Amino acid sequence: MRVLIVEDDRKLAQFVMRGLRAERFAIDHAADGREGQGFLNTYPYDLLILDLMLPRLSGAELLRSARRSHPSLPILVLTARDATEDKVRQFEAGADDYLTKPFDFAELLVRIKALLRRMPVERAEVLRIADLELNRLTQQVRRGGQRIELTAKEYGVLEYLLSSPGRVCSRTMILEHVWDQSFEGVTNIVDVYVRYLRRKLDDPFALKLIHTVRGVGYCLRTEAAHEAIARE
Amino acid sequence: MNHRSLAFRLAVWYALLISATFALVGTGMLFGLGQYLRSSLADSLRRRSTQVQQILEQAPAGVSDAAIAEAINSRVAPEFNNRFVRVTRLPASLVYRSGAPADQSFDPLAVPSLAPRPVPFRATVQSGTADHIQRLVLSATPLATASGRYLIELGSSLDSIDALQQRLLRLLGMLLPALVFCAAAAGYWLVSWALSPVDRLSQMAAQMSVQNLEARLPVVPSGDALQRLSIAFNHLLTRLRDSVLSSRRFLADASHELRTPLTVIKGELQEIIEHPEVPSALRDRVGSVLEEVARLEHLVAGLLSLSRLDAGEAQREWVEVDLAALATGTADQMRLLAEDRGVQLQSPVLPPVFVRGDRARLKQVIVNLLDNAIRCTPRGGFVTLQSVAAESCNVLEVRDTGTGIPPEALPHVFDRFFRVDAARSREDGGAGLGLSIVKSICTAHGAEIEVDTVLGKGSCFRVKFPSIAAGPTLQLGGAGS
Numbered sequence: 149m150r151v152l153i154v155e156d157d158r159k160l161a162q163f164v165m166r167g168l169r170a171e172r173f174a175i176d177h178a179a180d181g182r183e184g185q186g187f188l189n190t191y192p193y194d195l196l197i198l199d200l201m202l203p204r205l206s207g208a209e210l211l212r213s214a215r216r217s218h219p220s221l222p223i224l225v226l227t228a229r230d231a232t233e234d235k236v237r238q239f240e241a242g243a244d245d246y247l248t249k250p251f252d253f254a255e256l257l258v259r260i261k262a263l264l265r266r267m268p269v270e271r272a273e274v275l276r277i278a279d280l281e282l283n284r285l286t287q288q289v290r291r292g293g294q295r296i297e298l299t300a301k302e303y304g305v306l307e308y309l310l311s312s313p314g315r316v317c318s319r320t321m322i323l324e325h326v327w328d329q330s331f332e333g334v335t336n337i338v339d340v341y342v343r344y345l346r347r348k349l350d351d352p353f354a355l356k357l358i359h360t361v362r363g364v365g366y367c368l369r370t371e372a373a374h375e376a377i378a379r380e
Numbered sequence: 381m382n383h384r385s386l387a388f389r390l391a392v393w394y395a396l397l398i399s400a401t402f403a404l405v406g407t408g409m410l411f412g413l414g415q416y417l418r419s420s421l422a423d424s425l426r427r428r429s430t431q432v433q434q435i436l437e438q439a440p441a442g443v444s445d446a447a448i449a450e451a452i453n454s455r456v457a458p459e460f461n462n463r464f465v466r467v468t469r470l471p472a473s474l475v476y477r478s479g480a481p482a483d484q485s486f487d488p489l490a491v492p493s494l495a496p497r498p499v500p501f502r503a504t505v506q507s508g509t510a511d512h513i514q515r516l517v518l519s520a521t522p523l524a525t526a527s528g529r530y531l532i533e534l535g536s537s538l539d540s541i542d543a544l545q546q547r548l549l550r551l552l553g554m555l556l557p558a559l560v561f562c563a564a565a566a567g568y569w570l571v572s573w574a575l576s577p578v579d580r581l582s583q584m585a586a587q588m589s590v591q592n593l594e595a596r597l598p599v600v601p602s603g604d605a606l607q608r609l610s611i612a613f614n615h616l617l618t619r620l621r622d623s624v625l626s627s628r629r630f631l632a633d634a635s636h637e638l639r640t641p642l643t644v645i646k647g648e649l650q651e652i653i654e655h656p657e658v659p660s661a662l663r664d665r666v667g668s669v670l671e672e673v674a675r676l677e678h679l680v681a682g683l684l685s686l687s688r689l690d691a692g693e694a695q696r697e698w699v700e701v702d703l704a705a706l707a708t709g710t711a712d713q714m715r716l717l718a719e720d721r722g723v724q725l726q727s728p729v730l731p732p733v734f735v736r737g738d739r740a741r742l743k744q745v746i747v748n749l750l751d752n753a754i755r756c757t758p759r760g761g762f763v764t765l766q767s768v769a770a771e772s773c774n775v776l777e778v779r780d781t782g783t784g785i786p787p788e789a790l791p792h793v794f795d796r797f798f799r800v801d802a803a804r805s806r807e808d809g810g811a812g813l814g815l816s817i818v819k820s821i822c823t824a825h826g827a828e829i830e831v832d833t834v835l836g837k838g839s840c841f842r843v844k845f846p847s848i849a850a851g852p853t854l855q856l857g858g859a860g861s
Contacts, residue, residue, distance in 0.1 A: 160640050163647045228640060328740070328743070332678075341716060343720070
């Protein structure tokens with residue numbers, strides 16, 4: 149899979165490229181709109197990651213021209229603006245998805261994979277980790293065969309964590325997926341729900357599944373991947 | 381009538397000045413008229429006196445007193461002309477004395493006799509009884525002729541002059557207050573009329589706000605101070621707009637520019653923290669830095685949000701929102717947060733209350749107000765959320781039994797970066813933007829926000845939305861949602 153990132157901030161581009169290379173993507177970087185257009189017209193790409201604020205040729209212009217020349221190329225727009233109106237405008241201009249800075253790399257990866265349909269967002273009927281089982285059809289959660297009653301929000305948080313086991317989900321990511329934009333800044337609500345979830349899922353069992361990564365968020369793992377990711 | 385208004389004060393000064401002028405002119409008129417009448421009376425007396433002198437001078441020697449009296453009566457006719465004439469042959473023999481005048485203004489017998497020396501035609505003499513004082517102008521002219529030496533005395537009553545002056549005084553006394561009143565009223569009206577463009581200007585200026593920076597005052601085409609005032613005002617508004625816009629742009633640009641480096645910092649640090657070889661002590665410190673990054677992120681998002689609200693959001697996405705349902709739903713989402721802090725969150729189910737607005741923004745108002753109330757309320761307290769449709773407005777109310785707001789902090793609760801208890805809320809991760817975002821959203825929705833608070837007892841935040849005109853639209857919105 150070959151990805152082009154057009155981003156004028158060198159460090160941001162490097163950081164995204166390093167992360168994507170670790171995920172086995174082939175990735176090229178263009179530092180301005182004109183260069184991006186050149187790359188795009190020279191090599192075949194599977195995905196375009198585009199910053200909207202670019203020197204020489206603006207991201208919005210590049211977006212329009214790329215949409216004309218490559219109608220089926222998935223385009224993910226990065227922007228520092230988060231106005232809903234802007235979002236609508238970018239979708240109208242042909243963006244397939246939209247991510248607001250500052251984003252979590254994990255979130256970027258989820259979006260990229262969804263766009264590439266390489267790993268469609270896990271829609272399996274039953275999600276499992278160790279002896280924990282979540283049935284999306286019946287919305288039932290069991291651990292060790294034992295039925296666990298969860299509230300709707302607790303279920304939402306667990307489902308989100310289970311959809312990418314082993315990966316750290318930030319509070320903002322959880323908040324945006326389970327709650328909505330209006331709760332921006334009230335991240336402590338996530339902590340409260342995770343604490344309740346833990347009380348029901350982990351406390352009665354020896355093997356702890358929900359792990360806190362300080363400063364980042366939460367993660368579902370079968371074991372402490374390394375001793376430092378400690379329980380709170 | 382406002383007693384301190386410019387129009388009133390000007391009218392009072394106007395009235396005072398006019399009264400003073402009238403009083404001065406009136407006194408002058410009264411005095412001048414008296415003088416004029418007296419001098420013309422003196423002239424007439426002088427002419428009569430000359431006539432009498434001629435009669436005496438022309439009289440042949442030894443003429444009888446009766447002949448002289450006959451001549452004076454026929455040529456001067458003092459009774460008919462209301463004059464007093466007395467001719468005395470010196471030293472003291474009365475030759476002639478006129479009879480009672482036609483208007484009975486004096487009694488000729490009671491007129492005192494003057495000394496045998498010249499008396500000018502201006503002297504005033506009083507005679508008569510106490511109940512009928514006669515004021516007369518009396519003159520005396522000595523004359524030496526062939527037939528002897530005479531003293532001619534001529535006089536006239538001052539009654540007619542006095543009466544005329546009295547009438548003038550009465551007229552002025554009646555006219556003056558009426559004139560002054562009319563002048564003052566006209567002055568008041570004129571000043572009010574002249575100031576009415578200023579009134580309009582001030583009304584328009586009062587409607588100016590940060591929300592409509594493009595509005596300008598109409599220029600009064602009067603070519604005077606008013607026109608200059610309106611033009612100066614508009615220049616001021618333009619400069620104000622430029623400065624507000626540039627500060628907004630700065631806020632938007634700054635928060636904007638911060639986002640890319642924040643992404644890099646966050647990404648790099650997250651990579652470090654998840655790296656298996658990083659020792660746990662370092663991991664903890666990186667985690668602590670990441671917590672600060674999250675706070676910065678929140679702050680930047682808040683600032684950007686505020687700058688967008690300041691710039692005036694598009695109302696394109698406005699719909700009719702059931703505030704009551706939105707409130708209940710949001711409260712349900714936050715109940716656990718409250719319970720976790722030992723606070724009971726009450727949100728009674730109430731009949732629908734419709735307001736027009738951006739659903740996500742309105743929800744943010746509820747979330748921020750509830751978050752604030754929950755933070756401020758100690759364990760065992762209550763937070764109550766309700767929305768009520770009042771007659772003129774729709775009210776959203778968040779009441780808590782928390783610590784309350786000290787009076788000195790009350791005017792600042794909606795200020796950016798203001799925290800009532802800085803130490804505590806910083807620990808909570810609050811940036812001090814929540815309530816100012818609430819205020820900005822309310823302003824954008826034409827809603828007013830007010831807060832009642834009792835220190836130690838709790839606070840109540842009340843948002844008053846303008847009610848949407850009841851009608852088919854409302855029913856449609858109600859059925860649709």
